[in-house]
Amino acid sequence: xxxxxxxxxFAHGACLKGEHCEYSHxxxxxxxxxxxxxxxxxxxxxxxxxxxxxxxxRAQSSASSSSIISQQFVVSDxxxxxxxxxxxxxxxxxxxxxxxxxSALSRPFVLxxxxxxxQEYEQSDFLDGxxxxxxxxxxxxxxxxxxxxxxxxxxxEKCPHVHGDLCPTCGKHxxxxxxxxxxxxxxxxxxxxxxxxxxxxxSQEIECSxxxxxxxxxxxxxxxxxxLMSECDHPFCISCIRNWRSxxxxxxxxxxxxxxxxxxxxxxxxxxxxxxxxxxxxxEKQEIVNSYMAKLKSIDCKHFDFGNGNCPFGTSCFYRxxxxxxxYVWKHHRPPPRRPTPRRSNVVEMDxxxxxxxxxxxxxxxxxxxxxxxxxxxxxxxLLFSLMGFDTSDSSSDEEFIF
Amino acid sequence: MMDFARVQKELQECSKDIEGSGIxxxxxxxxxxxxxxxxxxxxxxxxxxxxxxxxxxxxPDGYPFEPxxxxxxxxxxxxNISSQSGAICLDIxxxxxxxALTLKTALLSVQALLSAPQPDDPQDAVVAQQYLKDYQxxxxxxxxxxxxxxxxxxxxxxxxxxxxxxxxFPEALVRxxxxxxxxxxxxxxxxxxxx
Numbered sequence: 001x002x003x004x005x006x007x008x009x010f011a012h013g014a015c016l017k018g019e020h021c022e023y024s025h026x027x028x029x030x031x032x033x034x035x036x037x038x039x040x041x042x043x044x045x046x047x048x049x050x051x052x053x054x055x056x057x058r059a060q061s062s063a064s065s066s067s068i069i070s071q072q073f074v075v076s077d078x079x080x081x082x083x084x085x086x087x088x089x090x091x092x093x094x095x096x097x098x099x100x101x102x103s104a105l106s107r108p109f110v111l112x113x114x115x116x117x118x119q120e121y122e123q124s125d126f127l128d129g130x131x132x133x134x135x136x137x138x139x140x141x142x143x144x145x146x147x148x149x150x151x152x153x154x155x156x157e158k159c160p161h162v163h164g165d166l167c168p169t170c171g172k173h174x175x176x177x178x179x180x181x182x183x184x185x186x187x188x189x190x191x192x193x194x195x196x197x198x199x200x201x202x203s204q205e206i207e208c209s210x211x212x213x214x215x216x217x218x219x220x221x222x223x224x225x226x227x228l229m230s231e232c233d234h235p236f237c238i239s240c241i242r243n244w245r246s247x248x249x250x251x252x253x254x255x256x257x258x259x260x261x262x263x264x265x266x267x268x269x270x271x272x273x274x275x276x277x278x279x280x281x282x283x284e285k286q287e288i289v290n291s292y293m294a295k296l297k298s299i300d301c302k303h304f305d306f307g308n309g310n311c312p313f314g315t316s317c318f319y320r321x322x323x324x325x326x327x328y329v330w331k332h333h334r335p336p337p338r339r340p341t342p343r344r345s346n347v348v349e350m351d352x353x354x355x356x357x358x359x360x361x362x363x364x365x366x367x368x369x370x371x372x373x374x375x376x377x378x379x380x381x382x383l384l385f386s387l388m389g390f391d392t393s394d395s396s397s398d399e400e401f402i403f
Numbered sequence: 404m405m406d407f408a409r410v411q412k413e414l415q416e417c418s419k420d421i422e423g424s425g426i427x428x429x430x431x432x433x434x435x436x437x438x439x440x441x442x443x444x445x446x447x448x449x450x451x452x453x454x455x456x457x458x459x460x461x462x463p464d465g466y467p468f469e470p471x472x473x474x475x476x477x478x479x480x481x482x483n484i485s486s487q488s489g490a491i492c493l494d495i496x497x498x499x500x501x502x503a504l505t506l507k508t509a510l511l512s513v514q515a516l517l518s519a520p521q522p523d524d525p526q527d528a529v530v531a532q533q534y535l536k537d538y539q540x541x542x543x544x545x546x547x548x549x550x551x552x553x554x555x556x557x558x559x560x561x562x563x564x565x566x567x568x569x570x571x572f573p574e575a576l577v578r579x580x581x582x583x584x585x586x587x588x589x590x591x592x593x594x595x596x597x598x
């Protein structure tokens with residue numbers, strides 16, 4: 001019988017068995033194109049699978065015994081999946097001999113003849129397999145039908161599995177009737193997901209008033225983000241608004257009155273929050289801002305440097321100030337003196353502060369470049385020297401050090 | 404680096420509403436979008452009524468984060484516009500610029516400036532003095548300047564159109580080109596021939 005099914009290795013020109021192959025090498029014979037994974041309800045390829053997705057009852061025997069489809073309209077009440085328990089238990093016992101023979105001849109692996117499932121055929125379902133033998137099965141332990149959970153179960157009423165309750169948000173039978181925790185969890189996440197999708201749909205239309213483009217149609221993912229002004233509700237893309245706010249003071253704009261202001265209503269905003277969606281209500285905005293703040297609070301402040309640095313924002317810093325044992329703050333209970341900034345005079349200190357604010361806003365790009373590396377190096381060198389007992393401020397000691 | 408996509412969009416937006424606002428923005432040359440010419444009609448009820456004023460626009464590299472540089476190409480008698488250079492004294496073109504403003508809104512502001520002079524913050528002291536001390540003379544001079552400089556292009560336009568049409572160019576194209584070069588017949592001919 002297997003002789004009538006076309007060999008798939010031969011079809012690829014790769015059958016090593018030649019004359020001895022148990023499958024047909026005649027192009028006229030029909031190939032076995034049935035996906036066995038689908039029959040178990042587990043094909044990961046879905047509609048992209050290159051094998052036929054035939055329901056189990058139709059292709060019952062053809063799946064593994066390789067008989068022709070037209071011959072096997074076997075009607076069975078319980079849906080049985082061949083290949084499963086039989087190959088996993090009996091089949092393995094059968095294989096060792098076959099394997100040694102195959103490996104010796106370096107042949108591709110094929111099911112031994114006669115197929116293992118025929119030896120001892122159990123009318124048990126693959127999915128139910130584990131539960132059959134057990135006596136104490138609570139309903140909560142039973143899995144729900146994955147087809148119904150995905151949207152539609154082709155077996156309908158006749159399905160041997162528990163069909164989940166209908167989720168009102170996603171419209172799928174995916175709520176396990178006997179697992180309340182899971183049910184609640186699903187309802188919560190599903191609701192959240194749904195809201196996010198709605199917001200995303202809403203956000204599609206929104207244009208940035210600076211580049212005049214739709215924010216979510218920008219070419220790169222990094223650009224497809226809104227910049228939420230803390231004090232007003234005008235939409236911009238994050239790159240545009242950051243660009244504007246970080247314009248150099250030399251451009252003639254006043255930092256406090258022009259650059260920090262909304263380009264549209266000129267209301268001053270102290271910070272900008274990046275977000276992938278635009279909000280429709282005050283509460284939504286607050287939620288986005290809060291989660292952003294929470295995210296920032298989980299990151300250690302670079303300026304504070306675990307108690308060794310001086311953060312210009314002090315206690316109102318958005319980032320976490322963790323004091324490490326042995327650090328300056330830990331020892332002296334006050335922040336270390338601010339290191340001199342030779343590039344800036346005291347007059348523009350406010351600008352410098354706001355500049356740093358801008359750096360902090362660029363949370364995603366909170367990288368080592370944030371700190372002026374040259375600055376840090378000289379400062380660290382100084383620290384090192386002072387630890388070694390050298391006085392870097394005294395030039396004569398420098399000379400002594402050299403000679 | 405300048406955002407040419409935005410400039411392109413602004414030009415499209417502006418050409419859509421040419422009937423409503425009367426404001427026109429066209430590239431000076433085909434080579435670049437950084438040099439443009441804006442045209443605004445003189446506001447009705449002012450000495451500038453009936454005139455068409457041309458403004459040279461230079462877009463800096465930082466546009467739209469830096470304001471466009473605008474200067475009257477047409478001579479204007481106005482306290483806030485230099486009668487010599489055409490420099491405009493307008494806050495939104497300087498420190499009050501916002502990236503949400505566009506060329507069109509900036510030109511609208513310039514048009515509004517024509518109808519509401521600010522002699523206390525003058526660009527041209529002579530004009531401002533005249534505006535404050537002898538308003539009648541100011542109106543007369545402004546009107547005279549409008550007649551002599553802002554209307555030249557429209558004088559004899561029909562003749563020029565006829566001439567160019569006779570050379571074999573379609574009339575609509577001729578009118579458009581003439582308008583874009585400010586009524587200069589030779590420039591129009593050059594432009595028609597090149598493209």
